[in-house]
Structures are given as C-alpha cells and as structure tokens.
Amino acid sequence: MEWEAPTWVSYAAIWLATLALLLLSLPRRGRKLNLPPGPKPWPIIGNLNLISSLPHKSIHDLSQKYGPIMQLRFGSFPVIVGSSVEMAKTILKIQDVNFAGRPKIAAGKYTTYNYSDITWSPYGPYWRQARKMCIMELFSAKRLESYEYIRKEEMNALLISLCKSSNIPILLKDQLSNVSLNVISRMVLGKKYTDESENSIVTPEEFKKMLDELFLLSGVLNIGDSIPWLDFLDLQGYIKRMKALSKKFDRFLEHVLDEHIERKKGVKDYVAVDMVDVLLQFSEDPSLEVKLERHGIKAFTQDLIAGGTESSAVTVEWAISEILKKPEIFMKATDELDKVIGRERWVEEKDIDNLPYIDAIVKETMRLHPVAPMLVPRLAREDSIISGYDIPKGTRVLVNVWTIGRDPTLWDNPNEFCPERFIGKDIDVKGQDFELLPFGSGRRMCPGYSLGIKVIQSSLANLLHGFTWSLPGDMKKEDLNMDEIFGLSTPRKIPLLTVAEPRLPLSLYSE
Secondary structure, rough: OOOOOOOOHHHHHHHHHHHHHHHHHHHHOOOOOOOOOOOOOOOEEEOOOHHOOOOHHHHHHHHHOOOOOOEEEOOOOEEEOOOOHHHHHHHHHHHOOOOEOOOOOOOOOEEEEEEEEOOOOOOHHHHHHHHHHHHHOOOOOHHHHOOHHHHHHHHHHHHHHHHHHOOOOOEEHHHHHHHOOOOOOHHHOOOOOOOHOOOOOHHHHHHHHHHHHHHHHHHOOOOHHHHHHHHHHOOOOHHHHHHHHHHHHHHHHHHHHHHHHHHOOOOOOOOOOOOOHHHHHHHHHOOOOOOOHHHHHHHHHHHHHHHHHHHHHHHHHHHHHHHHOOOHHHHHHHHHHHHHHHOOOOOOOHHHHHOHHHHHHHHHHHHOOOOOOOOOEEEOOOEEEEEEEEEEEOEEEEHHHHHHOOOOHHHHHOOOOOHHHHHHOOOOOOOOOOOOOOOOOOOOOOHHHHHHHHHHHEEEHHHHHHEEEEOOOOOOHOOOOOOOOOOOOOOOOOOEEEEEEEEEEEHHOOO
C-alpha cells in the first residue's frame, strides 16, 4: 500500500482527538472546586473579623446561617466546620484517617516541645506509638484500677477540707483543682511535687496558674497561626507568653525526670511505680519504632498532668453551678444517693453504675459545657469530599460540639439544664454516640477519657452526697453569672463562690 499525504479530514481528526484529550484532562486539573458555603472572606484576614472572644459561639451563629458544614478562612488558611451529628460522624469516624492530622500552630511548637506530645504531634509513626502506649499501658484498665486508692484518698482529703470550711464561702474551682492535681501528680509523678512540704520548686498556686495559662494559650486564635508572614511580630504577645510558660514547665519536668532516674540507679529489675517510670522504661526499649527521647517524655508527662487536672475540675464546677440554679435537681440527686448509698458511707467508683441520675447530671453538664467546645483542630491529610463538597488537602477542620449540644432537632429545650433527658437513653461519652462527644471520637479521641470520667463522676457524686450547696450571703440564683472564657478548655469566667454545709454524720468527715 502506498503512503498517502494526510488529507484535511485526517488533520481535523487529529485536532479533534487532541482537543478531546485536553478537555478530558482539564476537569481533573482545573475544575472549579465545589466548596462548602460560608461568608465571603476579606483580603488578608479572611473571616477573622467575624470571630469574637468566644469563637465557638461566633462559629455557632454562622453555622445557623450557612448550615452544618461551612467553610471559613482564617487568614491564609481554609477552615471547615462540622456542626451536626452527621458531619461529626463523617469527619471523626467515616473519614477519620484523612482528618487525623493536626495543624502546626504556635501552641504545639512552643508549649509541647515542638509537637512532641500526644495532642499536637502529627499523624504518623510517632503519634501511633504514643497512642498505643496510652491504651496498652498508661490508661489500661489494670493500671487505673491499681491507682484507685490514690483517687479515694485524695477525695477523702477534699471532703474533710470542705467540712472544715463549712458555712464559709469558698472558691470551688480551687478545691477541685487541688484534688485533681494531687490525684494526677501521684499517678503520673509518684508524689505531690507541688506539695510545699516536699521542698518543691513550684507551689500549688503557681502550678495551677501554669496549667490555666497552658489551656488558655493552647486555644487562643493567634494571628500568626492564620497569617504566617505576621508571625514574627507576635502582635498579641501570645508567643512571648508561650515561651515563658515553656521554660517554667521545662524546669519543673527536668526536676521530675532527674529524681526518677536517680531513684532507679542501682536497682535491679526496677518495677515502675508511676507513669513517668513507665515512660522511662519505654525510652530504653530498643524495639520501639521511634525512639522516645527525653523531650518526648517531658511532653507526654505535661500532657498527662494538664489533661487529667483541667477537664474534671471544669466539668464539676459547671455541674454545681447549674444545680445551684435548679435546686430541684439537688433534691433528686440526694434522694437517689440516700437510697442507693445510704448516709453512713461515701460513694465509691463501683457505685456509679447504680446511680443513673448522677450519671445523667454529668452527661447533661458535658452537653451544655463541653470542656473543648470545638475539640482540638484537625487537618485534612488528602483531598476529600463531604456531602458533595470538596475539602482540599491542608484544610483545617473543626467539629463544633457546642453547637451539636444545642441542636433543637436532637434535644428538647436545648438551652435548659435537664438531666432527665438522659434517663433511660443509651447515650454514652465513649465517642460512639455523636450527639455527645466531650472527649472527641476516633483516632484522636482523648486517650485518658476513662480516667477523666471516673474522677468527674465520683467527685460530683461525693460532693452532692456529702454537702448541701448554696450561694453566699443574699445572692440569688438569678444573680449567678454563667459566662465562660475560651481556651483549649472553657471554664467559668467568674469562678464559682459557694457555701458547703455537711449533710452526713460528722464522723464521716474525720481523718
């Protein structure tokens, strides 16, 4: 067959085929993304102008307008917000792996040894190893059970202290923080390093201020995190405060590790006494995929102390605050306690399963006052699609559990404190019921939730069993300020001042 020169038809066919290939490739490379709805961002600042000092409330208001999945821009970064059970389930369960990343913000860099803790470390081998340590060792059922005597001793000390201060106005948060800090110090560190009798390098008051500062700085909207080219200016002064706080914690943690290492010297087959001992043993394990360095031990230790102290104290303070506004709840709670426990002993952890109304009060408190109202921010590790919307890789992801807790399609009278709504309902706080996620869900769920819920339930039960609570002086329940402040946790803006009067035989309050 002789070769023939291409005709115009041939040229047209080649041109059309080439054009078709180009058109087929364009949708994948250059198609317009179908992004979630949201307010139009301003140049440079994005939507930061719409965010108040209580970001979860500002974002809640925006979600009422734009829907359960919404896109914002915080400076240079896209942020999606899920504000419904369906969106929470999609982000935290169905697409959990993709949204298991963490954004690299200043708090993680400066306060957790450059993202070396459990909370802020990026998703990968280091984090997976840390999570395994928590589940298998640090917060295993066996280990938590072995520390129950500590929780009981410190709770008894709190009850005795409150009895000695009966009919005198007290700042409840201080009392709760003391017992939480003592419990977690003995479990994690082996002793009360903040007890002045131990010649500690930090007083209890100083240490509690450090923890409050840590939670505040971990949740602030630092401008440099949203507009990186302004980071060096530290316009709000947050980075300066983070660096100063980091030095204080490092000085304390170095002291703790030095004492633990010294204690082990020359002891054959040393048995771990506390969680720092366990971490030190992990650091000597050659089989670990990622070596646990000294700064990692300090970062994990700080995480354990902070997480174990703040969540329980904040939640119990909110619970007592709500009960002071509705005395009928106190009457129902004490009626249950008197019937199940009697008036001749204190509540033990094993009793909680038989106290459904106390459990309902805890859940209702966590619904209205979640410790982390938008959970810890996540990061999209790959491009994905949610409800037909494109979520590009690198998008920051928030789940507003504060909004979910006030969703009128889920809860009757959602703004009212009503523990009865949980009676007879199989809704738990373990991350499987997306209506109630105080500890989060999925891979990045709080690893210490099992300890947290034990301390919260037993603390509240004993406070209600042992004391009648009232407001000081002529203060009326209508005068009780219920404002909050925002950080990684959300405590009361004005600490609760209250009066406790013993309601059990005084012999129970003796040492």
